[in-house]
Amino acid sequence: MSEHFDAIVIGMGTGGEATAYRLLAGGKRIAVIEKELIGGECAYWACIPSKTLLRSTEARAEAERTAGLTRPGLEWTTLRDYRDFMVRHLDDTGQVDGLRKLGATVIKATARLVGPGKVEVQGRTLTADHVVIATGAAPSHLSIAGLADVPVWTNRQTTTLTRIPERVTFLGGGATGIELGHFLTRMGSQVTIVQRGSRLLDREDPALGDLIAELLTADGIDVRTGVRAHTVRRVSGRRGEEIVVELDDGTTVDTDVLVNATGRTPCTASLNLEAVGVRPGSRGHIEVDENCRAGDGLWAVGDVTGVALFTHVATYQGRVVADNILGRPRVADYTAVPRVVFTQPEIAAVGLTPASARGQGIDIVASTLQLADEIARPYTYETDPYGTFTLIADRRRRTLVGAWAVAPLAGEWINTAALAIRHHLTIDDLADGIVQFPSYTEALTLAADKLVSQLQ
Ligand SMILES: Cc1cc2nc3c(=O)[nH]c(=O)nc-3n(C[C@H](O)[C@H](O)[C@H](O)COP(=O)(O)OP(=O)(O)OC[C@H]3O[C@@H](n4cnc5c(N)ncnc54)[C@H](O)[C@@H]3O)c2cc1C
Numbered sequence: 190m191s192e193h194f195d196a197i198v199i200g201m202g203t204g205g206e207a208t209a210y211r212l213l214a215g216g217k218r219i220a221v222i223e224k225e226l227i228g229g230e231c232a233y234w235a236c237i238p239s240k241t242l243l244r245s246t247e248a249r250a251e252a253e254r255t256a257g258l259t260r261p262g263l264e265w266t267t268l269r270d271y272r273d274f275m276v277r278h279l280d281d282t283g284q285v286d287g288l289r290k291l292g293a294t295v296i297k298a299t300a301r302l303v304g305p306g307k308v309e310v311q312g313r314t315l316t317a318d319h320v321v322i323a324t325g326a327a328p329s330h331l332s333i334a335g336l337a338d339v340p341v342w343t344n345r346q347t348t349t350l351t352r353i354p355e356r357v358t359f360l361g362g363g364a365t366g367i368e369l370g371h372f373l374t375r376m377g378s379q380v381t382i383v384q385r386g387s388r389l390l391d392r393e394d395p396a397l398g399d400l401i402a403e404l405l406t407a408d409g410i411d412v413r414t415g416v417r418a419h420t421v422r423r424v425s426g427r428r429g430e431e432i433v434v435e436l437d438d439g440t441t442v443d444t445d446v447l448v449n450a451t452g453r454t455p456c457t458a459s460l461n462l463e464a465v466g467v468r469p470g471s472r473g474h475i476e477v478d479e480n481c482r483a484g485d486g487l488w489a490v491g492d493v494t495g496v497a498l499f500t501h502v503a504t505y506q507g508r509v510v511a512d513n514i515l516g517r518p519r520v521a522d523y524t525a526v527p528r529v530v531f532t533q534p535e536i537a538a539v540g541l542t543p544a545s546a547r548g549q550g551i552d553i554v555a556s557t558l559q560l561a562d563e564i565a566r567p568y569t570y571e572t573d574p575y576g577t578f579t580l581i582a583d584r585r586r587r588t589l590v591g592a593w594a595v596a597p598l599a600g601e602w603i604n605t606a607a608l609a610i611r612h613h614l615t616i617d618d619l620a621d622g623i624v625q626f627p628s629y630t631e632a633l634t635l636a637a638d639k640l641v642s643q644l645q
């Protein structure tokens with residue numbers, strides 16, 4: 190017997206949850222299907238544990254840079270227990286019960302499409318007016334000789350670790366490698382980051398990549414850019430079993446733990462997409478239109494769409510899809526999605542990079558501030574003040590198109606720049622702002638003011 194629903198959500202990470210809760214609030218009868226834990230990657234193995242772990246190392250380093258404070262102790266076992274609490278001890282009973290109380294049918298198993306509006310799970314066939322795919326992404330496959338013979342960690346083993354390894358090597362210098370590498374170096378591990386691209390965070394402004402490499406190197410990380418691992422071997426060394434990573438510049442890295450942080454690929458293999466006539470795009474993603482629609486009565490949200498692999502984007506798309514299903518037509522607008530790497534200091538970017546702006550034919554004008562030379566807050570905040578901020582504007586329209594910062598709390602105050610870009614504020618609007626003194630956000634007004642002068 191088939192069971193019919195208004196909507197079925199496949200995958201209950203952030204994107205699936207955002208869709209499901211909004212549909213439930215809108216009075217829809219829904220089924221949600223999750224093969225692992227309701228809450229998905231972010232809640233258990235990504236954003237939440239990584240930010241929880243990083244906060245203690247950040248607070249300790251901040252104390253060292255604050256007048257009158259000395260280095261506080263850091264108890265790994267207490268931090269580890271708090272991390273376990275924050276990831277709900279990898280138990281989603283509360284989430285399952287909560288959804289059931291709201292009226293959802295919750296199924297913990299792998300779902301498979303068997304036709305338009307038809308989903309097979311645990312031998313049952315469910316039908317629905319709408320099917321929402323929210324199956325996320327998984328670590329990309331690595332092709333390196335010898336890899337099958339050595340243990341390779343992903344973000345999952347790294348964020349759930351119980352012991353701090355002596356030596357850790359990250360393949361990949363994106364947000365995952367930088368955040369988790371930064372945490373581990375501050376916990377005493379000897380960390381190496383092997384980055385194929387010529388810079389860390391290679392989709393950002395090159396100036397940002399250079400700055401981060403300097404900061405991470407100063408923190409003790411061995412940053413190797415423009416190189417690739419071609420072979421890995423397990424050997425018996427002085428300290429017992431170890432892994433030797435051979436790089437294509439002729440150098441090697443000896444390590445205890447090897448982490449694949451080379452990016453993520455959308456999860457579609459288990460879905461049987463052919464049944465609904467969908468072929469994954471070039472990056473393995475499900476292509477969606479401006480409403481996040483992948484076909485008739487078929488929608489996709491989150492990492493599986495390959496749009497921008499962030500929790501806030503998955504949540505946003507979930508709201509867009511739910512509103513469309515609820516009969517409130519809504520278009521997704523990805524202008525000014527903030528991108529923050531939670532190191533200390535934080536690395537934050539939003540909008541276009543200078544290269545992407547030029548690629549769109551925009552004549553740009555930029556202003557870079559060394560914050561300690563320009564505003565008071567860095568001095569009241571820390572004894573060794575630090576921070577760089579760049580604002581990028583469209584010369585002709587005078588609107589803001591991009592910004593980045595490497596500075597304390599940048600992940601918070603970059604959101605003001607995000608709002609300004611999203612709502613097409615001009616540099617004149619920003620320069621006319623009255624901003625709390627002393628705050629890091631003052632940099633935004635000051636940089637805008639400098640751009641106004643530059644354009645006179
Ligand atoms: C280390 C790390 C740190 C991160 N930190 C941040 C951060 O600080 N901020 C931020 O914005 N983003 C961060 N991200 C990115 C963020 O985790 C993802 O963008 C987000 O989790 C995507 O949510 P999602 O719902 O699309 O997918 P997921 O959370 O991956 O959920 C997909 C779900 O679908 C389930 N599923 C898959 N196939 C099926 C099937 N056939 N049937 C049933 N269920 C299925 C999976 O089990 C999974 O639970 C981080 C990522 C990593 C790796």
Ligand SMILES: NC(=O)c1ccc[n+]([C@@H]2O[C@H](COP(=O)([O-])OP(=O)(O)OC[C@H]3O[C@@H](n4cnc5c(N)ncnc54)[C@H](O)[C@@H]3O)[C@@H](O)[C@H]2O)c1
Nearest residue numbers: 360361362363364365383384385386450451452498529530
């Ligand atoms: N704070 C956050 O919001 C946060 C934190 C972590 C991850 N994420 C998101 O999760 C997604 C995955 O992050 P990620 O850092 O794993 O991937 P990524 O794609 O952002 O970065 C991977 C990096 O690895 C490099 N690389 C690829 N193949 C390589 C190889 N064989 N050897 C060495 N380097 C190689 C690439 O040049 C790239 O710079 C991203 O979209 C990211 O934005 C977000």
